[in-house]
Amino acid sequence: MIQILELCLVNFFGHYFLDQIPNNPKHNFGILTPDLLRNFTANLYDKNLLHHLKDSDWQTGVIKHFERDKHFHQSVFFKETYESCHKITKNTFQKTGIPRFYFALHVLIEMILDKVLISEDESKLYEFYEQLELCKNEIPNLLEQINHQNPNLFLERYNRFLESKYLFKYLNKSGIVYGLNRIYIQVNAYQLEWNEEQKNELEKLVSIIELAIRENITKLNS
Numbered sequence: 001m002i003q004i005l006e007l008c009l010v011n012f013f014g015h016y017f018l019d020q021i022p023n024n025p026k027h028n029f030g031i032l033t034p035d036l037l038r039n040f041t042a043n044l045y046d047k048n049l050l051h052h053l054k055d056s057d058w059q060t061g062v063i064k065h066f067e068r069d070k071h072f073h074q075s076v077f078f079k080e081t082y083e084s085c086h087k088i089t090k091n092t093f094q095k096t097g098i099p100r101f102y103f104a105l106h107v108l109i110e111m112i113l114d115k116v117l118i119s120e121d122e123s124k125l126y127e128f129y130e131q132l133e134l135c136k137n138e139i140p141n142l143l144e145q146i147n148h149q150n151p152n153l154f155l156e157r158y159n160r161f162l163e164s165k166y167l168f169k170y171l172n173k174s175g176i177v178y179g180l181n182r183i184y185i186q187v188n189a190y191q192l193e194w195n196e197e198q199k200n201e202l203e204k205l206v207s208i209i210e211l212a213i214r215e216n217i218t219k220l221n222s
Helices: 012-019 025-030 033-040 055-076 078-098 101-120 123-134 136-145 150-163 167-169 173-186 196-219
Strands: none
Touching: 012 055, 012 101, 012 123, 012 167, 025 033, 025 055, 025 123, 025 136, 033 150, 055 167, 078 101, 078 196, 101 123, 101 167, 101 173, 101 196, 123 136, 123 150, 123 167, 136 150, 136 167, 167 173, 173 196
């Protein structure tokens, strides 16, 4: 069951940590909505979200999500972290026979940023799940606004996402490495489980990327 969810775990907590509004569950659901929809029920809703949203809190959250994504990938933080880790990531992936290192580095930066932010304030991760739980009763009405074709499927996967609380596994390097393997399998980039050598090398890489992120994190909003 949990494997259905793991693709959508990339960068979730970063959105919440940076842009949540205290005690505003609909806004906080909104800053995660585009990723939730794409990963839980792709192609079952109208992609032009902003043309249909009628709830102002939800709409504001969705707008903030798109703004954050655009800024993040153009930020000094992302560019400098990517460049500083490019060579070691390439070497590690060539050594272990794993393809698409450039894709993995992009994903790992987002996953490990979540790891760092969670470790800085673990209480916010509990708060993250509480806010998403508080929004559950509002979701059917919100999905109706965007002409969602299968709200029951979305809610089923949303509930499993809340129950699994998988993001707590990001506190360990092995959780990051496992999550990356799930993503590779789901996007058909690599259809095997990592072997022990690959796991060991990837855990070393996680430590290196985490160090670079901690060095550059003050540039996150630049």
